[in-house]
Amino acid sequence: MQVRYFDHAGTTPLDPAVLEAMMPYLRESFGNPMSIYELGGRASAAVQEARADVAALINARPSGVIFTASGAESNNFALRGIALARQNEGKHIIVSKAEHHSVLNSARFLEKQGFIVTYLPIDGYGMVEPETLGKAITKETVLISIILASPEVGTIQPIRELAKMAKEKGIIFHTDAVAAAGQIPIDVKELGVDLLSLSAHQFYGPKGAAALYVREGLRIVPLIYGGIQEGGRRAGTENVPAIAGMGKAAAIARERLSHRIEYLRPLRDRLIEGVKKTDNVYLTGHPAERLPGHASFTVEFVEGEAMLLMMAAKGIYAASGSACSSKALKSSPVLLSMGIPSSVAQGSIVFSLGHENSTDDVEYAITEFSVIAKKLREISPYRGGWGGVEEAEKCIPKK
Amino acid sequence: MTLKFVEDLKADVTADIVYMMCPMHLLKLEEMMKTIEPGQVLEILTDYDGALEDIPAWCEKTGNEFLGVKETEDFFKFYIKRKGR
Numbered sequence: 001m002q003v004r005y006f007d008h009a010g011t012t013p014l015d016p017a018v019l020e021a022m023m024p025y026l027r028e029s030f031g032n033p034m035s036i037y038e039l040g041g042r043a044s045a046a047v048q049e050a051r052a053d054v055a056a057l058i059n060a061r062p063s064g065v066i067f068t069a070s071g072a073e074s075n076n077f078a079l080r081g082i083a084l085a086r087q088n089e090g091k092h093i094i095v096s097k098a099e100h101h102s103v104l105n106s107a108r109f110l111e112k113q114g115f116i117v118t119y120l121p122i123d124g125y126g127m128v129e130p131e132t133l134g135k136a137i138t139k140e141t142v143l144i145s146i147i148l149a150s151p152e153v154g155t156i157q158p159i160r161e162l163a164k165m166a167k168e169k170g171i172i173f174h175t176d177a178v179a180a181a182g183q184i185p186i187d188v189k190e191l192g193v194d195l196l197s198l199s200a201h202q203f204y205g206p207k208g209a210a211a212l213y214v215r216e217g218l219r220i221v222p223l224i225y226g227g228i229q230e231g232g233r234r235a236g237t238e239n240v241p242a243i244a245g246m247g248k249a250a251a252i253a254r255e256r257l258s259h260r261i262e263y264l265r266p267l268r269d270r271l272i273e274g275v276k277k278t279d280n281v282y283l284t285g286h287p288a289e290r291l292p293g294h295a296s297f298t299v300e301f302v303e304g305e306a307m308l309l310m311m312a313a314k315g316i317y318a319a320s321g322s323a324c325s326s327k328a329l330k331s332s333p334v335l336l337s338m339g340i341p342s343s344v345a346q347g348s349i350v351f352s353l354g355h356e357n358s359t360d361d362v363e364y365a366i367t368e369f370s371v372i373a374k375k376l377r378e379i380s381p382y383r384g385g386w387g388g389v390e391e392a393e394k395c396i397p398k399k
Numbered sequence: 400m401t402l403k404f405v406e407d408l409k410a411d412v413t414a415d416i417v418y419m420m421c422p423m424h425l426l427k428l429e430e431m432m433k434t435i436e437p438g439q440v441l442e443i444l445t446d447y448d449g450a451l452e453d454i455p456a457w458c459e460k461t462g463n464e465f466l467g468v469k470e471t472e473d474f475f476k477f478y479i480k481r482k483g484r
Contacts, residue, residue, distance in 0.1 A: 081418075085417075085418060088472070088473065217415065219415070219417045219418050220418060221418045222418060222419075222420060225420060226420070227420070228419075228420055228421075228422060228423050228426065231419060231423070232416065232419030232420040232421075232423035232426075233418070233419055233420070235420060
């Protein structure tokens with residue numbers, strides 16, 4: 001059976017050119033970048049080259065890019081590192097309710113360390129309103145972290161506007177761009193952010209390589225102590241093959257970004273149009289301000305996991321909410337924060353497209369989705385509805 | 400080597416390596432000294448207390464002049480004058 005992969009927000013396949021760029025560092029060029037002989041020099045050069053490529057993808061200076069092992073590490077590093085570095089100036093942190101667990105759980109950890117955290121509400125599209133942020137800022141606020149684009153609902157936040165508000169008050173601004181990097185153009189200077197997280201496996205690079213951009217001159221307390229790798233800011237022998245792969249993936253993404261976007265948008269729009277033809281299916285997230293390959297829905301009267309399993313049996317690999325929430329069979333906190341009732345949020349499904357998806361894949365997914373949703377509703381105890389129209393109405397995003 | 404405490408001095412160049420791990424204070428010191436002119440003063444900001452021993456010792460070894468250190472609430476400010484004038 002042919003597999004149609006629609007879970008690029010979960011992870012992307014490795015680009016063959018990326019694998020090729022990694023191979024020397026898994027074989028003959030295995031040196032430690034800290035070693036002074038030629039073999040070490042070769043590994044060190046690979047890391048520096050990758051740093052320049054990753055920096056170019058986000059229009060940063062190479063010295064501002066710190067390699068880490070995952071997007072989660074980058075987010076932990078940003079939150080804990082800045083909070084600890086700035087705690088004498090204030091102990092208030094702001095994060096949004098649209099954040100990934102790695103930001104939310106870091107914030108919770110900091111709460112236990114005596115920080116005060118505000119969890120900003122989001123609107124029906126999953127968006128943070130600048131006004132809401134403005135009201136949350138206090139004299140004690142030292143850090144704001146707001147996700148650039150949601151992997152769950154695809155919504156792209158007005159980061160430039162939000163970061164500007166932070167800058168005006170001298171507050172450090174971090175954005176989690178893990179779902180956005182390599183998908184949409186990112187320019188740290190234009191966005192005005194102080195820190196930005198990104199991860200290679202979200203743009204056809206390998207797992208195990210990610211980065212945190214830190215603005216020049218910004219002090220950050222390390223998360224991992226040890227040697228002086230990454231300019232003394234992140235210890236641990238560099239994962240040279242994965243970092244080399246991340247650099248290559250960043251260079252390819254930068255070169256092909258506009259082509260990929262032009263290809264994905266109509267494909268995504270066709271998928272949204274086709275899937276919504278089934279009754280009681282609603283698009284989640286913003287209709288326009290969303291990632292080019294991202295189509296997410298709530299399907300009433302069915303349970304997301306059952307839908308995923310039946311789709312997988314047809315070779316369609318999609319997701320339901322975030323990877324973490326799916327595993328725990330929990331309703332997505334992001335969907336709940338958007339005002340979608342828990343019963344409806346259970347029927348969440350996310351298709352995230354990649355440039356290797358074809359029109360045929362999309363048409364196949366639309367047809368099979370409609371059959372599966374119908375089949376599941378026939379056996380659903382809620383097939384006649386929730387007992388009223390109120391619940392159904394609640395899942396239509398309100399601005 | 401005696402440790403000399405001073406008030407803020409006028410520096411030509413500042414290197415902020417607060418929170419960066421040891422031995423970045425020595426690596427940065429060497430790197431920055433190559434970028435300044437003889438007679439110019441380098442200021443290094445670091446929270447690493449091992450630098451209290453290392454930086455004066457490095458100056459003695461290399462012949463550069465250790466002007467002194469100032470302690471602030473969160474970190475130290477080291478002042479080093481490049482030799483040769």
